[in-house]
Amino acid sequence: AQTVTQSQPEMSVQEAETVTLSCTYDTSENNYYLFWYKQPPSRQMILVIRQEAYKQQNATENRFSVNFQKAAKSFSLKISDSQLGDTAMYFCAFKYNNYGQNFVFGPGTRLSVLP
Amino acid sequence: EAEVAQSPRYKITEKSQAVAFWCDPISGHATLYWYRQILGQGPELLVQFQDESVVDDSQLPKDRFSAERLKGVDSTLKIQPAELGDSAMYLCASSQPTSGGQETQYFGPGTRLLVL
Numbered sequence: 001a002q003t004v005t006q007s008q009p010e011m012s013v014q015e016a017e018t019v020t021l022s023c024t025y026d027t028s029e030n031n032y033y034l035f036w037y038k039q040p041p042s043r044q045m046i047l048v049i050r051q052e053a054y055k056q057q058n059a060t061e062n063r064f065s066v067n068f069q070k071a072a073k074s075f076s077l078k079i080s081d082s083q084l085g086d087t088a089m090y091f092c093a094f095k096y097n098n099y100g101q102n103f104v105f106g107p108g109t110r111l112s113v114l115p
Numbered sequence: 116e117a118e119v120a121q122s123p124r125y126k127i128t129e130k131s132q133a134v135a136f137w138c139d140p141i142s143g144h145a146t147l148y149w150y151r152q153i154l155g156q157g158p159e160l161l162v163q164f165q166d167e168s169v170v171d172d173s174q175l176p177k178d179r180f181s182a183e184r185l186k187g188v189d190s191t192l193k194i195q196p197a198e199l200g201d202s203a204m205y206l207c208a209s210s211q212p213t214s215g216g217q218e219t220q221y222f223g224p225g226t227r228l229l230v231l
Contacts, residue, residue, distance in 0.1 A: 045222040091157050102171055103220060105157035
């Protein structure tokens, strides 16, 4: 079974600075998707960014970008120009490229953006 | 913007009592998920529905948990009897499956359960 590991339980960053959250995963498959989800305090979880494993180009969404290293099974999230609203739990998730396959989430990283 | 609805938002119950949670997915979403999220941890899948059929309930404690999605729309998750260890956030999510497996999950606000 696939597993997702996030080795940083907590991180903090100064407002306007850049921070990188780490994620590694374990799978023997070649086709899959990787996701970063954000869960703000007392608010619902939302998708931040998604990466298809077959694409070599790293996904980017405004201030959020990923560094996808398929051989190393690494999928880190970089947040540039951090804002107070970025304070949240961040979850890395994995899903096989198959119809109906479920998502597997990592344990999360709690990010605090400091003023 | 369409959202996943869940109720209640908070539930306090005593152990050995029965509790039920309701989820209404985004209209048209065929796939519905129930997750349990213990404080400080990532969500763990309890059950996944495709329309009214269960796709995966391998992690559902079937001696006390049950889930149904009778008409393939809204869903109910029940716990009977509740135990202290069931205290957690219960999240519902929905998605519209694609042949490429690239669907995005949309999460509801969750139901926070406290068992005393």
